[in-house]
Amino acid sequence: MKILRRAILVGVVFELILVMTGHFKPWFRPTFFLFGCMLIAGVAGLLYARDLARGYGAGALGGAAAGAVCGITAVAVSNLLGDRPDLFIPWGVLLSTLTGGIGGLFGQLDAWLRGLIKSL
Numbered sequence: 001m002k003i004l005r006r007a008i009l010v011g012v013v014f015e016l017i018l019v020m021t022g023h024f025k026p027w028f029r030p031t032f033f034l035f036g037c038m039l040i041a042g043v044a045g046l047l048y049a050r051d052l053a054r055g056y057g058a059g060a061l062g063g064a065a066a067g068a069v070c071g072i073t074a075v076a077v078s079n080l081l082g083d084r085p086d087l088f089i090p091w092g093v094l095l096s097t098l099t100g101g102i103g104g105l106f107g108q109l110d111a112w113l114r115g116l117i118k119s120l
Contacts, residue, residue: 003051004062011044011070019077029083034095037074041067041096042103049107053115059108060101067100068093 018036022029045063052059075092078084084092 004048004066007044007048007051007066008069010047011040011066012073014040015070015074016077019074019081019083022078023081023083037071037092038095038099041070042099044070045100045103046107046110049104050110053108053111056105056108059104061104063104063107064097064101067103068097070100071096
């Protein structure tokens with residue numbers, strides 16, 4: 001749980017920075033908001049699975065959880081600020097969960113490769 005909390009904390013902080021930047025710089029939203037939200041959720045999943053290193057299933061599941069929390073935070077704060085309508089909440093969370101899970105798979109791959117390199 002400590003690893004998951006740390007990955008979620010990093011993701012949420014960067015998601016809040018992204019949302020605040022999009023709120024105060026309107027030109028930022030249409031070009032970078034969705035991609036940035038997905039990228040941050042994927043990196044949070046990658047960080048979780050790389051530190052956990054207990055298999056692809058656990059890495060993807062924890063990465064998806066970290067991505068979902070990041071997505072909920074980003075879309076909810078954006079909605080509260082009036083930047084996005086309620087319609088985007090399920091889609092934003094779904095995309096962030098998916099990219100967090102994919103990031104978890106890549107994080108486990110990285111952990112496996114690090115172990116392989118250390119054994120050589």
